[in-house]
Amino acid sequence: MDRTLDFYQFGFLVLKTVFIFAITLVHVAFTTYAERKIIGRAQARFGPKEVGPHGILQPLADFLKIFGKEDIIPQSAYQPVFKIAPIIVFAFTAVNLTVIPFEQGFILADLNVGVLFILASASLAVYGIILAGWSSNSRYSFLGGLRSAAQVLSYEIALTLSLASVVLMAGSLKLSDIVVAQHNSFFGFYAIPQIIGFVVFVIAAFAETNRTPFDLPEAETELVAGYLTEYSAFRYALFFLGEYTAMYIMASLAALCYLGGWTVPKYVMAILPFLKWIPGWVWFLLKVYLFIFLYIWVRATFPRYRFDQLLSLGWKVLIPLGFVNLFITILFKKLFA
Amino acid sequence: MKGYVLEQIEPSKFVLQMGPHHPATHGVLKLFLELEGERVARCRPEVGYLHRGIEKLAETKTYPQVVPLTDRLDYIASMINNVGYCVAVERLLGIEPPPRAKFLRTMVCELSRISNHLLWLATHALDIGAMTVFLYCFREREQILWFLEEICGARLTFSYPRIGGVRIDVEEKTLEKIDRFIDGFFQKIDEYEGLLTENRIWIARTRGVGVINPEDAIAYGLTGPSLRGSGINYDVRKHFPYDAYSEVDFEVPVGKHGDTYDRYLCRVQEMRQSAKIVKQCIQKMPEGSILAENAIELDLPPSGKKKLHPEGWSTGAFISFLKEKEPLLPEGEIYSAVEGAKGELGFFIISDGSGRPYRVRIRVPSFIHISAIPKLAEGQFLADVVAIIGTLDIVMGEADK
Secondary structure, X not given: OXXXXXXXXXXXXXXXXXXHHHHHHHHHHHHHHHHHHHHHHHOOOOOOOOOOHHHOOHHHXXXXXXXXXXXXOXXXXXXXXXXXXXXXXXXXXXXXXXXXXXXXXXXXXXXXXXXXXXXXXXXXXXXXXXXXXXXXXXXXXXXXXXXXXXXXXXXXHHXXXXXXXXXXXXXXXXXXXXXXXXHHOOOOOOOOOOHHHHHHXXXXXXXXXXXXXXXXXXXXXXHOOHHHOOOOHHHHHHHXXXXXXXXXXXXXXXXXXXXXXXXXXXXXXHHOHHHHHOOHHHXXXXXXXXXXXXXXXXXXXXXXXXXXXXXHHHHHHHHHHHHHHXXXXXXXXXXXX | OOOOOOOOOOOOOEEEEEOOOOOOXXXXXXXXXXXXXXXXXXXXXXXXXXXXXXXXXXXXXXXXXXXXXXXXXXXXXXXXXXXXXXXHHHHHHXXXXXXHHHHHHHHHHHHHHHHHHHHHHHHHHHHHOOHHHHHHHHHHHHHHHHHHHHXXXXXXXXXXXXXXXXXXXXXXXXXXXXXXXXXXXXXXXXXXXXHHOOOHHHHHHXXXXXXXXXXXXXXXXXXXXXXXXXXXXXXXXXXXXXXXHHHOOOXXXXXXXXXXXXXXXXXXXXXXXXXXXXXXXXXXXXXXOOEOOOOOOOOOOOOOOOOOOOOOOOOOOHHHHHHHOOOOOOOEEEEEEEEOOOXXXXXXXXXXXXXXXXXXXXXXXXXXXXOOHHHHHOOOEHHHHHHHHHHHOOOHHHHHO
16 A cells, blocks of 8 residues: 555545544434433433423533533642543544444544454553542542443453454454455344354443443442542543443444444345445444444443442353353354354 | 561551532431442441431420421421321320321321332432432322322421321312322332342342341331331331221231342332322221311410310410410320331420420431441442442431431
């Protein structure tokens, strides 16, 4: 590949980057709206209703409000780290967007180690949380940070194990290759042959993004808001953006690695040929939304795990299951390939 | 190796002051926690942030004037406090309310109990992270508050019962509405239970958490559902009946293990029983007066005209009596308890015959239950402390008085 970039290529790249980030931010904003509406529905109430028709402009109002707030830094906080922690969280989460293919060819950087890249930067984002907890110099924040460290450490392994099986099946670490391999496979997507891995992945993804029932680092009723306790205004908003972007990253990863990304299984296409008029990115987004809905649904339904229960679930159930799944995958690969 | 002593290294304690403003301490309870990792090594509750001196205040009021003060004790089920106080004074003065008043009181008490348990379930579930139960419970609680508002005009501080009966009679229409609500309410309880009772995470979070054995439960003075969760069948409504409780049929649900889960089941069952009692009260509601003949008048006498009953102290205008400083009440003391929503709610009243209580001592379950928190939280996780505060069902308005 020609490594020199000419002006137009560079401009196009910048445009693409801005486009993807803008799309993601809009999605994040309206996910908060969707979350409140869906949970409202589940809880027999309305959710936001006042700002705009059906409250559709609520995210905008929230955005304006939170950026108009005073930025409070506690006196006892270690300032440099306190300031940089939310940036770490958001930056290392947002950087994942570069390797997510939205459609055939529509990707910022088609890395040949896309899966690894996402896993790596997802772990790095945790540093932001730990640092935020430590530098706040508040006990609740500190406990939240510690919990986060232990939680991500144990669930990262399960996540990696389940993705390793996918990588083995597809024979590539490149996300677009994984999608193509799925499209060419018998079922059309990996969620069925990799059912154990899929379940492990979904549970680990919930834990990885600190969502209910694994939202211990920010467990409201015990730790007030965990590592977020001392943050306010746009630093708080950055954490928030980070969390929701991470949700989208995990949902995209699930859509790409297990649900066939932007493709529709060939047999479905054969039965319903008119579906090919629907562009690939629509399929991709639909699959992502499915996951986001799952996130929200679970939040409305389940209580929170306790810290030790979370760890024992991770180490005693998910990691062994991940290994079993990996072993089965290797066995099949050896026998049938 | 002789003389070699291993240095004892004390692990450093992580001190967490939970409260008095904390989302899970149900008001202004403060817990002084020493943590070892996430485990609680020592826990010391601190109370008194909401002290208003209700007991002392009661000494300056006449007997009927104390009723609104009792509203401010356990403000979640204040109807039961009113009834508790009125029953105590009635026993002291020897007033017997008419049957209709008794049934009405029983009905509103049980409605209050349901609303209290709904609020408890809502916040307890929210503490453990189940958000939806919270709003489901509030939906029904709101309806109960509407009914109570229809009956007496207030949503929170009712002051509906009065010494010798109740303040206002209930319309037949309201009773029908309540009856219809109760019919559907059993289904609603099933709905809450569907979200929690067999939920794996709920069971994991509540089974074996905050266990207290029957002996300890008695020793710590637990009462109400917190005691019955440990398997002891003690209910003031059953064992020392007051009002119409001897005439209605209900069971006392009892737990087995004394853990948070059993206390949860107990309270949920209690809601069903309370609903049953309300239903029976409506069916059996007798006709007639709502106020005893010898009840204390609440109104000031019209000027120039004294409404003194020739036969005794009790039917006269109370306040005009006071002005004349006649000895008008029997001297003596009484302890009388009712089954509050949280536990045994007792009133100890000393009368010196002056028309104002010489001393009112209120035995509030919440205060006593808070003393059991260190026992229950010993060696538990930080997250369990929240569950334990929830499972004891404490309200600080009552604990601090």
